Amino acid sequence: MTNHAAFAAEDAVTAVPPPAQAGRHFSSFPPRRARDCRKAALGRMDLAASGVLRGGSLLDSMKASSPRHAKFAAGADHEDWMEKHPSALEWIEAVVAAAKGKQIVMFLDYDGTLSPIVEDPDSAVMTEEMRDAVRSVAQHFPTAIVSGRSRDKVLNFVKLEELYYAGSHGMDIKGPTTVSNHKAKADEVLCQPATDFLPVIQEVYETLTAKMEAIPGAMVENNKFCLSVHFRCVDEEEWDALGKEVRAVLEGYPDLRLTKGRKVLEIRPSIKWDKGNALEFLLESLGYAGRGDVFPIYIGDDRTDEDAFKVLRNMGQGIGILVTKFAKETTASYSLREPAEVKDFLRKLVMSTGTKG
Numbered sequence: 001m002t003n004h005a006a007f008a009a010e011d012a013v014t015a016v017p018p019p020a021q022a023g024r025h026f027s028s029f030p031p032r033r034a035r036d037c038r039k040a041a042l043g044r045m046d047l048a049a050s051g052v053l054r055g056g057s058l059l060d061s062m063k064a065s066s067p068r069h070a071k072f073a074a075g076a077d078h079e080d081w082m083e084k085h086p087s088a089l090e091w092i093e094a095v096v097a098a099a100k101g102k103q104i105v106m107f108l109d110y111d112g113t114l115s116p117i118v119e120d121p122d123s124a125v126m127t128e129e130m131r132d133a134v135r136s137v138a139q140h141f142p143t144a145i146v147s148g149r150s151r152d153k154v155l156n157f158v159k160l161e162e163l164y165y166a167g168s169h170g171m172d173i174k175g176p177t178t179v180s181n182h183k184a185k186a187d188e189v190l191c192q193p194a195t196d197f198l199p200v201i202q203e204v205y206e207t208l209t210a211k212m213e214a215i216p217g218a219m220v221e222n223n224k225f226c227l228s229v230h231f232r233c234v235d236e237e238e239w240d241a242l243g244k245e246v247r248a249v250l251e252g253y254p255d256l257r258l259t260k261g262r263k264v265l266e267i268r269p270s271i272k273w274d275k276g277n278a279l280e281f282l283l284e285s286l287g288y289a290g291r292g293d294v295f296p297i298y299i300g301d302d303r304t305d306e307d308a309f310k311v312l313r314n315m316g317q318g319i320g321i322l323v324t325k326f327a328k329e330t331t332a333s334y335s336l337r338e339p340a341e342v343k344d345f346l347r348k349l350v351m352s353t354g355t356k357g
């Protein structure tokens with residue numbers, strides 16, 4: 001397969017399915033009191049490891065996030081890569097065996113994992129079948145959605161109130177809003193380490209929205225504690241101009257950092273808090289920190305999910321699963337090709353483990 005073919009396949013957006021129905025409510029896992037995440041987020045950020053886009057060509061970074069330009073896009077290395085990152089679906093028995101006797105805790109990214117990538121971020125709905133699969137997983141194991149989207153937005157897509165949600169790349173974490181007797185309990189924010197940044201994020205959102213009007217196809221999404229500048233629908237010849245414009249705006253805001261995702265530049269507070277911290281925080285909140293009998297599974301498709309994969313790798317517990325059709329640099333140990341395979345994996349996991357967690 002040529003690199004161009006790889007690009008076309010990976011980036012082909014998916015037709016938007018019809019809107020889904022709201023899910024049922026049922027019991028969940030009450031969170032325990034967690035450490036103060038604001039204090040933890042003040043720790044020193046490892047800029048080298050944080051994926052922060054600093055010096056060098058921003059255009060190169062933007063291209064690198066596009067499979068057409070990616071080093072490992074396709075070709076002879078793919079088989080080798082699959083040996084190192086085998087299909088979690090094909091190896092489900094090995095996964096179940098590794099988790100045997102342990103408490104599985106499920107972490108799921110949203111875009112590209114539970115919903116296919118589409119051109120319009122507001123149309124990235126998930127199918128009712130996927131919702132059923134996630135609902136079923138949450139009946140068996142504590143389950144969290146960890147997304148770059150704002151928490152409200154991702155809840156609005158997933159529509160399952162019995163889950164934990166970590167929005168804004170983990171900077172807005174909240175527990176379930178339903179309990180076993182189906183009565184709503186008071187909303188309880190568990191962790192918001194970046195509240196001080198809300199005014200500045202809003203200011204940058206307004207500035208960037210005005211600037212991006214000049215670039216056809218560009219779009220700025222407000223994800224509450226962070227912003228996404230989308231360039232999926234921007235002509236590639238305009239990417240350089242877009243990147244320079246974003247960087248110029250950020251020069252006035254040294255407390256914000258720029259990272260990249262799938263055809264998106266992401267602006268977030270320069271605090272030491274990412275999806276990896278969110279995973280650790282949730283494990284701690286659930287009372288699982290430091291326990292050897294816990295088996296976290298994190299499934300995600302993007303660069304930002306690598307922070308969580310690294311945490312699992314360092315813990316030496318559980319598994320990271322990268323959703324991709326192409327060989328990519330990753331710390332995940334398994335792979336799945338697309339959201340449809342994620343759904344099948346979730347279903348099989350529930351069937352294979354059988355008992356309630």
Ligand SMILES: O=P(O)(O)OC[C@H]1O[C@H](O[C@H]2O[C@H](CO)[C@@H](O)[C@H](O)[C@H]2O)[C@H](O)[C@@H](O)[C@@H]1O
Nearest residue numbers: 110111117118119121124147148228232262264
């Ligand atoms: O952490 P995630 O849940 O994966 O969120 C990451 C970003 O996802 C969304 O953008 C991506 O999906 C869009 C819809 O398929 C697509 O149009 C876009 O090109 C992708 O980058 C979301 O819109 C962003 O705000 C999230 O940061």
